[in-house]
Amino acid sequence: MSLAYVSTRGDAPALGFADAMLAGLARDGGLYVPELWPTLSTDAIADMAGRPYAEVAEAVIAPFVGDAIPAAKLREMIREAYATFRHPAVTPLVQTGANRFVLELFHGPTLAFKDVAMQLLARLMDHVLAERGLRTTIVGATSGDTGGAAIEAFRGRDRADVFILMPHGKVSEVQRRQMTTPTEANVHAVAIDGSFDDAQALVKAMFNHHAFRDRVFLGGVNSINWARVLAQAVYYFVAAVALGAPRRAVDFVVPTGNFGDVFAGYAAKRMGLPIGRLVVATNVNDILARTLATGRYEVRGVEPTTSPSMDIQVSSNFERLLFDACGRDAQAVRRAMSSLSQSGAFELDEATLANIRMDFDAGRADEAQVSETIGRVRRETGYLLDTHTAVAYSVAERANLDPSTPTVVLSTAHPAKFPEAVEAASGIRPPLPAHLADLLSKPERLDRLPNDLAAVEAYVAERARVTRERAA
Numbered sequence: 482m483s484l485a486y487v488s489t490r491g492d493a494p495a496l497g498f499a500d501a502m503l504a505g506l507a508r509d510g511g512l513y514v515p516e517l518w519p520t521l522s523t524d525a526i527a528d529m530a531g532r533p534y535a536e537v538a539e540a541v542i543a544p545f546v547g548d549a550i551p552a553a554k555l556r557e558m559i560r561e562a563y564a565t566f567r568h569p570a571v572t573p574l575v576q577t578g579a580n581r582f583v584l585e586l587f588h589g590p591t592l593a594f595k596d597v598a599m600q601l602l603a604r605l606m607d608h609v610l611a612e613r614g615l616r617t618t619i620v621g622a623t624s625g626d627t628g629g630a631a632i633e634a635f636r637g638r639d640r641a642d643v644f645i646l647m648p649h650g651k652v653s654e655v656q657r658r659q660m661t662t663p664t665e666a667n668v669h670a671v672a673i674d675g676s677f678d679d680a681q682a683l684v685k686a687m688f689n690h691h692a693f694r695d696r697v698f699l700g701g702v703n704s705i706n707w708a709r710v711l712a713q714a715v716y717y718f719v720a721a722v723a724l725g726a727p728r729r730a731v732d733f734v735v736p737t738g739n740f741g742d743v744f745a746g747y748a749a750k751r752m753g754l755p756i757g758r759l760v761v762a763t764n765v766n767d768i769l770a771r772t773l774a775t776g777r778y779e780v781r782g783v784e785p786t787t788s789p790s791m792d793i794q795v796s797s798n799f800e801r802l803l804f805d806a807c808g809r810d811a812q813a814v815r816r817a818m819s820s821l822s823q824s825g826a827f828e829l830d831e832a833t834l835a836n837i838r839m840d841f842d843a844g845r846a847d848e849a850q851v852s853e854t855i856g857r858v859r860r861e862t863g864y865l866l867d868t869h870t871a872v873a874y875s876v877a878e879r880a881n882l883d884p885s886t887p888t889v890v891l892s893t894a895h896p897a898k899f900p901e902a903v904e905a906a907s908g909i910r911p912p913l914p915a916h917l918a919d920l921l922s923k924p925e926r927l928d929r930l931p932n933d934l935a936a937v938e939a940y941v942a943e944r945a946r947v948t949r950e951r952a953a
């Protein structure tokens with residue numbers, strides 16, 4: 482049996498796993514979530530101890546996939562996806578203090594946690610598209626890391642064309658080059674005159690423009706895609722079990738922007754993993770920290786920081802949490818989202834905010850705190866944090882967490898992706914790993930477009946094989 486997925490806005494048909502994955506955003510503008518949370522027994526979680534990452538991944542992911550993909554095929558794709566990682570543990574834990582651990586999620590091909598989900602998602606989508614004889618046109622928005630991971634995972638694949646919209650001039654050089662140097666004809670890097678929020682709004686507008694969506698058979702690989710979030714839930718199990726779960730609870734501190742990663746932790750908790758606190762860590766673009774403190778979700782102008790991938794105001798996956806926290810009242814979600822688009826804000830009612838606070842805390846780190854944390858942690862422990870991880874590390878140090886509970890800080894990027902900021906903070910310029918050694922000397926391919934829906938749609942439609950084949 483396949484689990485059904487429902488839209489947070491309640492006005493789109495429920496879909497099975499494969500259709501929800503191909504759909505990306507629901508047709509009513511909402512996000513797909515499982516209609517119920519599958520749970521794993523204490524024994525099943527205990528049984529994960531000492532198992533390879535791919536086996537844990539299979540145990541976590543299979544209940545959400547059901548019979549949508551044959552079990553042997555799913556296993557094969559999971560094994561292939563995690564064989565692309567350079568560390569045998571895939572996501573190793575490093576101890577940096579008493580009961581404090583860093584979960585390194587950056588050992589995949591593009592040095593950021595996005596590879597964990599994207600390497601699997603590309604294989605899952607390819608499989609379903611091939612079975613159905615379909616091709617898709619993926620349009621994604623990136624503040625730096627999703628784009629590189631998507632291009633890497635889908636480059637050269639016959640069934641998908643990938644268009645990545647990045648905010649012009651606002652990603653690091655390494656991030657940009659990871660998107661602009663691949664030569665395969667099915668991948669396209671596009672700089673938009675605007676912010677990440679503008680790029681994400683364009684992507685959502687394309688999904689909500691049904692004529693365009695159907696014309697190009699639009700697909701999404703941002704965390705609007707449920708399969709992305711699902712694959713990210715796995716490493717919460719891997720880390721917690723290594724630290725004593727299910728006998729013992731573990732706290733997680735998560736560098737947050739679009740709320741996909743920390744929502745994956747929430748999903749793991751709903752599946753039965755004993756997670757104590759989930760701490761949302763933001764940089765000065767602190768909409769989520771403010772929301773948890775005040776109950777008001779209010780968009781302000783985005784400020785550029787040394788953790789550019791988290792320079793986000795409209796935090797897409799918060800909608801998924803809101804849906805659960807307000808008792809799955811799709812009408813309430815629709816009201817909040819309409820207020821957000823009309824006035825840039827919405828208020829959480831008391832019960833919803835209390836539900837959120839049962840699982841989540843939040844904190845912010847400013848630029849001085851990020852820099853100080855990188856320098857001090859390096860001096861005191863020898864460990865070199867990237868800027869995004871440093872946001873979470875700084876928040877973890879100041880959070881009101883039980884010292885007897887292990888705290889895991891998610892390390893979402895390799896420091897070599899942000900060499901200037903890391904060097905300024907620590908005096909150490911981290912080198913790129915060998916497989917990316919020639920990245921900075923390769924020729925780039927990048928188009929630039931205005932922040933204009935019609936212009937971007939025309940660009941995509943002209944280049945997508947789905948539309949070119951139809952026209953031929």
Ligand SMILES: Cc1ncc(COP(=O)(O)O)c(C=O)c1O
Nearest residue numbers: 626737738739740741742790893
């Ligand atoms: C390096 C890095 N850290 C943290 C985040 C924030 O993750 P999320 O958007 O899932 O909250 C991002 C972007 O997603 C990122 O690229």
Ligand SMILES: N[C@@H](CCOP(=O)(O)O)C(=O)O
Nearest residue numbers: 623624625626627703704790
């Ligand atoms: N920080 C992300 C922003 C997009 O997030 P996603 O998880 O929704 O894909 C990035 O690096 O692009």
